[in-house]
Amino acid sequence: MDQPYRLIALDVDGTLLNDEHQLTEGTKEAVRLAHEAGATIVLCTGRGPSNSFYLMEELGFQGVLIAHNGAATVMSEDKRLIHSFAYHMHDLAGLVAYCRETGIHYDANTAFDMYIDRITPREQDMYVKYGIRPIRVEDVVMLQEPVQKFTMFGTMERMDQLEAEWPQIGCEMSPIRSGDFFVDVMHPEATKGNALKKLAESLAVPREQVLAVGNYYNDIAMLEFAGLGVAVANSPDKVKEAADLVTVSNNEEAVRGILEQYVLGSR
Structure with missing residues (x-):
């Protein structure tokens, strides 16, 4: 069976990580399996690249990182800036x-x-x-x-x-x-949603095959763009309203559960 979600965007703090800023072993395994199954995993974070790349290493893969809330899209292998929304x-x-x-x-x-x-x-x-x-x-x-x-x-x-x-x-x-x-x-056009849209277009992935998981106001644009936008339970109400689905909290391995249900279950 073809995998329905080919591009998976994951917010980091409050979503991928628990409140102790930890990446659980169960979540790591689910992300690794989704990557091995052929999905493109992209961390979409308000963090900068310097304190995000280590998470990709922990997850066992390299690739594209959407940083600074969508203002910078970079490649982890060679630290190359792919796209930027900047100002002075x-x-x-x-x-x-x-x-x-x-x-x-x-x-x-x-x-x-x-x-x-x-x-x-x-x-x-x-x-x-x-x-x-x-x-x-x-x-x-x-x-x-x-x-x-x-x-x-x-x-x-x-x-x-x-x-x-x-x-x-x-x-x-x-x-x-x-x-x-x-x-x-941010630059007026800099949102996680715009950065994710540009990435999806470059990979020829239709939005219907994009899955995004987030927890805060800066995640709303990408949740609205994605074919399936998922808010974790610890999100403010406005974020939940923008999502297609609300799942468990970041302290309950929300990302793991979503990947197991919507990505790994379709292998």
């Missing part, structure tokens, strides 16, 4: 000034590197948790290289306030909530 930091000078005035931590991300110009022990702990080594510069606004993502980090309440105050900040680009404690600023 001078476009965010007003937003950076706002962050400095209000004490919000931020980082600027190019395709493969992260830059900061200030840090406290709290943010340092966060970077260690996610396996990130940011590069310290004097002023991120002065970066010459195009950036794919600008991320702000704080308490859930502070990020809620940031979103509420956005119209007064004067930033022409829109924010996207990528986690309870994170707000990202």
Whole structure:
């Protein structure tokens, strides 16, 4: 029997990984079997490549990675940038000034590197948790290289306030909530859905044969694009509403269950 889902897009944090940021053995095995069965597995994450490639190695394969919420599509074998939605930091000078005035931590991300110009022990702990080594510069606004993502980090309440105050900040680009404690600023066309669509077209895979699993607002576009969009149980209601199906939580091996039911069961 032909495999109905040839392209499988998996969000990482809150979906593929459990709340301890662990990849369980059962999930690893299911992903490996799906890969061996001929499916193209692509991690679709808000993370950058540097702290995502190790997961692909753990899963036992190399290939395409959709990083920075769809702003950068890269090849893991040779660290090659396949496609990018980027902008320049001078476009965010007003937003950076706002962050400095209000004490919000931020980082600027190019395709493969992260830059900061200030840090406290709290943010340092966060970077260690996610396996990130940011590069310290004097002023991120002065970066010459195009950036794919600008991320702000704080308490859930502070990020809620940031979103509420956005119209007064004067930033022409829109924010996207990528986690309870994170707000990202992306190129207007940079979404996981757009990146997944471009990848599917390049592989000649119709959207009906695309399966996507996610858990947060930055996953909505890819869940809506996929032939089967699956939200895990720990997703906010808006994400569940955008999905075709709601499954168990990330702490219950949601990805494993979906792959066993919709991919491996069809072999």
